[in-house]
Amino acid sequence: MDVSRDSSQSAPMTEPNPDPQANPQTGSGSTGPSLSVAGSAGRGAVKRSRGEGTVELKDLNAYYGSTHAVRGVDLHFASDKVTAIIGPSGCGKSTMVRCINRMHEEIDGARAEGEVQLDGLNLYDPRIDIVAVRRAVGMVFQKPNPFPTMSVFDNAVSGLRLSGASRGELDDRGREALVGAGLWEEVKDRLKAPGVSLSGGQQQRLCIARALAVEPEVLLMDEPCSALDPGATLRIEELIGELQQQVTIVIVTHNMQQAARVADTTVFMLDGELVEVGPTDKLFTAPDDDRTEHYVTGKFG
């Protein structure tokens, strides 16, 4: 991977940040680096080959001021697998996930220690460009957040546009991303309509399309269905199953049945610590740790 900071590419974030205080672009500078050369090449060259997108957390600690929110987590996220993170509110699951694309440090007073490796590259290496990190590691949030002033299509290609893609490339890859997010058939006749005119579930898939358009290696999903009705939730869950062939998926969810449905591996966290990680069916039928047992059976949390 090319970790230099002087590439001519500009590297967009894959989502707009709802909190201006935490704009991840502010720390990056406008010259856009890339984690890999893939983003600067043509369409054929940016396809991720199988086996990439492995994430490794090594003794990861995260803090909010003096609050120790994530405590010495070692964790492996396998490529092309879906990993669900479950745990009660405040257990550090969202914080941990936000460390993977270095969003955590954007909050005042927040810091992270330890290593997050993507395909062996430490994302906390000082030479790494943070914006490139966020292109390689996309994120979808709890509430759909399309850019309010942009059309459906412009939302989908907003990340690409920042990277200086040509018109033809935008058309192709925008469509590809919308197809990939399972949205194309529903929006192909209203690509110029405002993104926010779509239904909630469609908006969330538009956000997924926006994240996919820059062809990330990892997609982080922080409770992506908590604002959606069961039908829209099902659609997203089906989409997760389809996308795992292309991208490593990490999903934070309060909905344990959702974790059970979509994830290959499930991680249970409590009080900032990793309690148990294992195959999803094992974790929900015969967990090893009593704390996991008590949580999944609803005895606390």
Place this chain on the structure above:
Amino acid sequence: MANETRTQYQEELERLEASALDGLNLVSSALQRTLEAVEHQDVELAQIVVADDDRIDGRYLEVHQSLITLLATQSPVATDLRLISALLHVLKSVERMGDQCVNICKVIPLTGNEPPADREMVALILGMGKQTRGLIGQAKRAFGERDIEMARDLVRQDDFVDDLNRECFRLALAIGDDADRREWAMTMLLAARAIERIADNGVDIGEQVAYVVTGLFREFEDASHPA
């Protein structure tokens, strides 16, 4: 509110376990009556056992439906899920055990009012029944106490029943040439076989105890690949 619901759910699950396991008491009573009917050629008592099997079937239907409702409404996982899965098996076993008692009671009238009974063979069948009732009680206790060792010991109890069953077979072969006595012996072999199956169902319940506790299902003994 959420905790309140969960408490009700736990209480309901406990109630359903007690109700399913109480099905084993019903089976034990049915088997006791069946043995009395065999011993005394009591056709009326046999008919009562047949009619009373509706209670066992009713228990099966009632608890089964309630467990399905819990699955649908509470999405149980981990130990709770294993328990519900095991209780569904227990219910099925209880229902089968009740049916085996009915099978025995249905053949009693076929042997006539004063059949040419062989005392030794009747004693063996009563012995099998007594041993099996003990096994049923032990299966219930092992489940209630989640005691794997007690559950495994059911295999040993079942071996005694199997031995007595083989002994019955030996006696039937040696019963002589009288056609009536041969017919009676063949009928009693069916009864012995039914009791032997009831004991096997008891061992099946023991295997479910191990599943609830460990999360792994293993047959205690593999009938198709005996050690």
